Amino acid sequence: MSARWTTAVLDPQISGGWAVARGPDGFLVDDNGALFPRQWLKRQALDVLSEHGIGHFDGEPVFLLELRSAGEVAGCGWRGLRQFMLEGDFDTYKLLGYAAQIGTWAREHRFCGSCGQAMTQIHWERAMYCQHCDLRSYPRISPSMIVLVTRGDEILLARSPRFVTGVYSTLAGFAEPGESAEDCLVREVREEVAVEVKNIQYVGSQCWPFPHSMMLGFHAEYAGGEIVMQPDEIEDAQWFNVHALPPLPAGRSIARHLIDLYVARRLGLPEPVLPG
Ligand SMILES: NC(=O)c1ccc[n+]([C@@H]2O[C@H](COP(=O)([O-])OP(=O)(O)OC[C@H]3O[C@@H](n4cnc5c(N)ncnc54)[C@H](O)[C@@H]3O)[C@@H](O)[C@H]2O)c1
Ligand SMILES: [Mg+2]
Ligand SMILES: [Zn+2]
Incomplete structure (x- = not known):
């Protein structure tokens, strides 16, 4: 909105x-x-x-x-x-x-996931309805954590094979059942680069309709470990100095906001605003 x-x-x-x-x-x-x-x-x-x-x-x-x-x-x-x-x-x-x-x-969600019969739209709330099961299905939203890990003047960025050539971004991943946002963040960072983090701070969120992610953005400090890249998911991961950054994600993404915000704070520049 x-x-x-x-x-x-x-x-x-x-x-x-x-x-x-x-x-x-x-x-x-x-x-x-x-x-x-x-x-x-x-x-x-x-x-x-x-x-x-x-x-x-x-x-x-x-x-x-x-x-x-x-x-x-x-x-x-x-x-x-x-x-x-x-x-x-x-x-x-x-x-x-x-x-x-x-x-x-x-x-x-044209068909009921429980009985397989056709579902219909209801018009007083955003839901598909199965009359047979009295079951409603609501729009799917997938919470995903995204985090900028920093170590003083250095920030940890990685490339997925899916990214535009040359672009490096913050680490991200989908929450699994049973996890808190913080559990998910710690697990994703461990899985993707084998690094440990501390002082996790929530920064802000962004709807990411590709196809249905809800990005929860964080900053975290490096706590230990050497970078070990997750096979298939991570093509390259490096510490970059805030004065020598690689090509970065699109201007309106929360990934870019997390990076720009930290760099601005580090360099004493005006803080950017996250596009809502
Ligand atoms: N807005 C931004 O700045 C920004 C930046 C980076 C990533 N993202 C988004 O964050 C999301 C997560 O990032 P990622 O691709 O690194 O995720 P990830 O590290 O969890 O790995 C992706 C894998 O997760 C699995 N997966 C796909 N959809 C899933 C779902 N709904 N729930 C659980 N697992 C699922 C698939 O096996 C997929 O290959 C993606 O939607 C991505 O587009 C947004
Ligand atoms: Mg990921
Ligand atoms: Zn049904």
Whole structure:
């Protein structure tokens, strides 16, 4: 949510408003962006799997058309969510990030995980419902810890084989059942680089809709151990001096914020603000 964008459960039976369409290649866009007059968009030959009322943008209702396949709409193209995260209006990115998470979840919860029968949308809360089991499934959110480990002027950064060439980032990993945030952080750092940490401090959080992570960001100090990289997960890990940093993650990511915040504090510069 943001100043311009708030989530809400809106009944698709009501008419009007804006709509976004999401297919396998991302969101439908034209020169004005990804928001289209809903009645116009629904007249296009789109292969709609489901429709969801997702919230308000500048006070106007917004709906998501989740598509089975990418079709052709004259004058329009497709744009992935990552592009919206990297550049352009952040409120629009927040709206589309939410739409993507709702679309993914609804697509993956069409059938009851308990009995296998078709589920239906309910319109007073964000849930899919199985009448047979009286079971509700809510949108999936996966808590992930992300941590900048520091040792004075040095910060510990690593590369996953999945990263853009040359980029180094903070360590991250998904929480497992039974863990606290701190347990998870200590385990992930141990698994990925075999380092021990102390003085864990919570910094802030960020929704990361790729596809449904909730990043909880921390700072921790080095407490011991030599770097041993986890095979397959970590391609390289090093201590970098704050004056000689490698290519870093995208400006709006919490990974980048954790790095920029520490460097600013170390160098006595103004502190950056985490994009909400
Ligand atoms: N916003 C940021 O700045 C930022 C930076 C780094 C990582 N991330 C995100 O943090 C998350 C975790 O990072 P990671 O990839 O290093 O995780 P990780 O170290 O836990 O390893 C990834 C592996 O975890 C497993 N996995 C996938 N989804 C899972 C889930 N929902 N629950 C449990 N295990 C799962 C898979 O085997 C996958 O290969 C990812 O979503 C990643 O995109 C965000
Ligand atoms: Mg990881
Ligand atoms: Zn069921």
